[in-house]
Amino acid sequence: MKRAFVFPGQGSQAVGMGRELAEAFVEAREVFERVNDALKLDLTKIMFEGTEAEINLTENTQPALMAVSMAIVRILKKQGGIRLDEKAVYLAGHSLGEYSALTAAKSFELNDTARLLKLRGKAMQRAVPVGQGAMAAILGLDFEAVTALAKENAATNTNGDCVCESANDNAPGQVVISGHTKAVESFVALASSRGAKRAIMLPVSAPFHCRLMAPAAAEMAKALAQVTIRPPEVPVVCNVTAQAEDDPNRIRQLLVDQIIGRVRWRESVMWMAAQGVTEIVELGTGKVLSGLVKRIDGNIATMNAGTPAEIEALIKHLQG
Numbered sequence: 001m002k003r004a005f006v007f008p009g010q011g012s013q014a015v016g017m018g019r020e021l022a023e024a025f026v027e028a029r030e031v032f033e034r035v036n037d038a039l040k041l042d043l044t045k046i047m048f049e050g051t052e053a054e055i056n057l058t059e060n061t062q063p064a065l066m067a068v069s070m071a072i073v074r075i076l077k078k079q080g081g082i083r084l085d086e087k088a089v090y091l092a093g094h095s096l097g098e099y100s101a102l103t104a105a106k107s108f109e110l111n112d113t114a115r116l117l118k119l120r121g122k123a124m125q126r127a128v129p130v131g132q133g134a135m136a137a138i139l140g141l142d143f144e145a146v147t148a149l150a151k152e153n154a155a156t157n158t159n160g161d162c163v164c165e166s167a168n169d170n171a172p173g174q175v176v177i178s179g180h181t182k183a184v185e186s187f188v189a190l191a192s193s194r195g196a197k198r199a200i201m202l203p204v205s206a207p208f209h210c211r212l213m214a215p216a217a218a219e220m221a222k223a224l225a226q227v228t229i230r231p232p233e234v235p236v237v238c239n240v241t242a243q244a245e246d247d248p249n250r251i252r253q254l255l256v257d258q259i260i261g262r263v264r265w266r267e268s269v270m271w272m273a274a275q276g277v278t279e280i281v282e283l284g285t286g287k288v289l290s291g292l293v294k295r296i297d298g299n300i301a302t303m304n305a306g307t308p309a310e311i312e313a314l315i316k317h318l319q320g
Helices: 019-024 026-039 043-049 052-056 058-080 097-104 110-127 143-156 181-193 211-225 248-260 265-274 288-296 308-319
Strands: 002-007 090-093 133-139 164-171 174-180 198-201 277-283 301-305
Touching: 002 097, 002 288, 019 026, 019 043, 019 058, 019 308, 026 043, 026 058, 026 110, 043 052, 043 058, 052 058, 058 097, 058 110, 058 277, 058 308, 090 097, 090 265, 097 110, 097 248, 110 211, 110 248, 133 181, 143 164, 143 174, 143 181, 164 181, 164 265, 164 288, 174 181, 174 211, 181 198, 211 248, 265 277, 265 288, 277 288, 288 301, 301 308
Parallel strands: 002 090, 002 277, 277 301
Antiparallel strands: 133 174, 133 198, 164 174
8 A cells, every 4th residue: 555644734723733632642742842942932822722813823823733743743653653654655745734744754853844834924924914915715616717717817907916826726626816805806706706616715814825925935945045954754745846856955945936836735636646645644633635635536545643542543554
C-alpha cells in the first residue's frame, strides 16, 4: 500500500483545539511548550480557552494548527513507534499545512516553523487593509468555469479594485476566489446567476493566495532566507506545483510563491493517486482534507487522527 499523510490549513481551527491531546499525552504538552517558548506567547491558552476571535486571528491560527499536527506526529512516534518516513511515500499540506508537512519531514525545526507561521500570519494581514480584501467559496462550478467567470468579472470592474482570482482549487465543484472586496462581491453575484449552487463570502480578514499578497511574499522571502531548510525525509507535494519536491532551494522559493499562488489541492491529490497512493491520512484538527479527498477520488481510503481515540486507532492500523 502506498500512503500519504496530509496536514490541514486555515479553516480547521476551533476553540479547544489540542486540549484533549495535552490532557492525554505528555508528548503533546512538550510540543505545545516548545511552540509557546518559540513565540514567547502562551498560545496554548488561546487554543484551549480563547475566544473564537482570538483563535481565528491569522497569526494565532497558523502556528496553532501546526502545533496540533506536530503533537500528533510526536505521539505517533513515541506511543506507537510510527515513523512517517517508514509509513508514507508523500506528505502534503493545505496552505500553511505545507509548513507542517515540511516540519514532519524534518526539513524545518519546530521552533523555526512556529516563528515563520506567526510572521506569515502577520504579513498576510498587513498586506491588505481590513475591509479592502475578501474571499468567497464557489460551489457547483469547476475550476475552469470559475477562471472564465473571473476574467469576465474583471472586465466589468474597471474602477481599479478589480483583482479577483482563483485562490484554492479544493475539489471538483469547490473553488475559493480571492481579491478586492468589491470585485469578489460582484463575482459572487455573477456566479450565482451562472449556475453556481452556492456562492458564499468567507469570514476572513484578508484576501489570501492572490497577487494582493505580494507584500507578504516579500516579507516571507526575507524570513525564509534566514532559515535552514534540509531535504525532506519524505517528499512533500507542494501547493504551487501539485507534485513532490525535495530540493531545499526549490522548496524555499515555492513557499514564497505560495503566498500569492493558488492552492492546487485537487491536482495534488490527483497527482498522488496517479503515483499509486491508495490511502491518505489527515493528521491534525478537523476532517476538512479527508472530506476533500473523498470528493476528488473516491477510490482513496481516508483516515483521521485528531483525537486520542483516533490516534490510538491509527497506531493499531499502522502496526497491523
